[in-house]
Amino acid sequence: MRAITQLLNSILRTGHLPGLWKVSQIIPILKPGKLPEEAQSYRPVSLLPVLSKVFEKLLITGILPTLQKKQVVPDHQFGFRKKHATTEQVHRIFNIIHDAQESDQYCTAAFLYISQSFDKVWHQGLLCKIKAISPNHICNVLQSYLHNRYFLIRYREAYTTLHSVSSGVPQGSVLGSLLYLLYTAVLPVTPNTENATFADDTAVLALHANPEIATHLLQTALSDIQKNNGA
Secondary structure (H helix, E strand, O other), rough: HHHHHHHHHHHHHHHHOHHHHHHHEEEEEEOOOOOOOOOOHHHEEOOOOOOHHHHHHHHHHHHHHHHOOOOOOOEOOOOOOOOOHHHHHHHHHOOOOOOHHOOOOEEEEEEEEEHHHHHHOHHHHHHHHHHHHHHHHHHHHHHHOOOOOEEEEOOOOOOOOEEEEOOOOOOOOOOOHHHHHHOOOOOOOOOEEEEEOOOEEEEEEEEEEEHHHHHHHHHHHHHHHHHHHHO
């Protein structure tokens, strides 16, 4: 235990993670009722070293208070947060629609989903956001955490060669969900609209007594999201 403690403290001090901790082993699991000869019939399960996950858990414990104090993750994001679940977010959306009806307003809405969003996170953009809210030693650790990551695929007793990972948050990791929340925390909020997000699912709602204005408000909000995503 003392050796493990010294190792974890050394990582925090030097800002360097062992290379082996950044290699994920992908195991394809055949989906029920799917043809085994087709690649899309398999669900990839990512396995990472246990010590890496222990370190990630300790790192989260250290940085969460700062993120909460600075309110980095917006209130409308309910994904991967304690005491926030899909049920609460659904109730929140229902109440917004119900209140609009009670006040004789129209409620327009758009429901957005980003395909393979966790695999598309831009590392440099994520690191820029981390540097803006975190002390230097945490930035150095997370930069090492994202840099030079690799994966290989294991099928039964066969292994592929190593392949580099140039984008995305590590699947199967402890830190991955938090890093995704940091990367998407800047979703714009426009006047007279409400955002409701759960991980990579987002609902945008606009309320107004005039249906045309409600539609215009919704389109303005969607345009702002598109501009922000392009930036």
